Amino acid sequence: EAGVVQSPRYKIIEKKQPVAFWCNPISGHNTLYWYRQNLGQGPELLIRYENEEAVDDSQLPKDRFSAERLKGVDSTLKIQPAELGDSAVYLCASSLAPPNTQYFGPGTRLTVL
Amino acid sequence: AQSVTQLDSHVSVSEGTPVLLRCNYSSSYSPSLFWYVQHPNKGLQLLLKYTSAATLVKGINGFEAEFKKSETSFHLTKPSAHMSDAAEYFCVVSDQNQGGKLIFGQGTELSVKP
Numbered sequence: 001e002a003g004v005v006q007s008p009r010y011k012i013i014e015k016k017q018p019v020a021f022w023c024n025p026i027s028g029h030n031t032l033y034w035y036r037q038n039l040g041q042g043p044e045l046l047i048r049y050e051n052e053e054a055v056d057d058s059q060l061p062k063d064r065f066s067a068e069r070l071k072g073v074d075s076t077l078k079i080q081p082a083e084l085g086d087s088a089v090y091l092c093a094s095s096l097a098p099p100n101t102q103y104f105g106p107g108t109r110l111t112v113l
Numbered sequence: 114a115q116s117v118t119q120l121d122s123h124v125s126v127s128e129g130t131p132v133l134l135r136c137n138y139s140s141s142y143s144p145s146l147f148w149y150v151q152h153p154n155k156g157l158q159l160l161l162k163y164t165s166a167a168t169l170v171k172g173i174n175g176f177e178a179e180f181k182k183s184e185t186s187f188h189l190t191k192p193s194a195h196m197s198d199a200a201e202y203f204c205v206v207s208d209q210n211q212g213g214k215l216i217f218g219q220g221t222e223l224s225v226k227p
């Protein structure tokens with residue numbers, strides 16, 4: 001069974017540029033999560049989807065971050081404009097309905113110059 | 114509020130010796146606890162989880178953890194370290210009041226010397 005797929009794996013951009021990350025969850029998993037992992041720290045939840053509905057986006061910086069999960073499958077996380085402090089690894093995870101085990105993708109490492 | 118504290122940021126052991134990674138948790142009710150491992154440039158992989166069944170939990174690759182309510186601890190152990198165990202390990206608690214939101218510790222980097 002295929003795991004959580006994320007792309008790109010690495011992204012380097014100049015500050016103030018836009019960037020987007022894509023995630024394809026495990027087939028049949030209706031819950032999808034985006035986490036941000038800063039260097040030397042554990043991941044922190046940005047947003048959680050149940051199907052196509054964002055049910056917890058309290059930690060998402062809404063002034064520059066946006067996310068969508070059209071049709072309740074794939075998801076895209078966008079940053080516009082990017083800032084230096086956004087450099088991090090962005091992880092996507094999926095699960096059956098909580099509190100089932102979350103399975104993580106390999107992440108996208110973003111570097112903002 | 115739920116939280117976890119990993120007591121060591123870095124642990125170094127020799128190959129073939131025991132591994133102990135320490136974690137304390139804080140929870141207002143019976144927690145769900147996990148250990149995840151992260152190898153360089155790889156995604157997080159679940160090692161094991163505790164969900165109020167047996168207090169001694171066995172995971173993959175020979176790891177196990179013991180839930181001790183009296184000590185609010187969930188330490189990860191392995192009898193004999195292998196070179197491939199070198200990685201970052203995260204102790205995690207699930208907040209059931211927030212849809213199973215995972216709250217991660219700061220991580221412990223495990224080094225294994227030949």
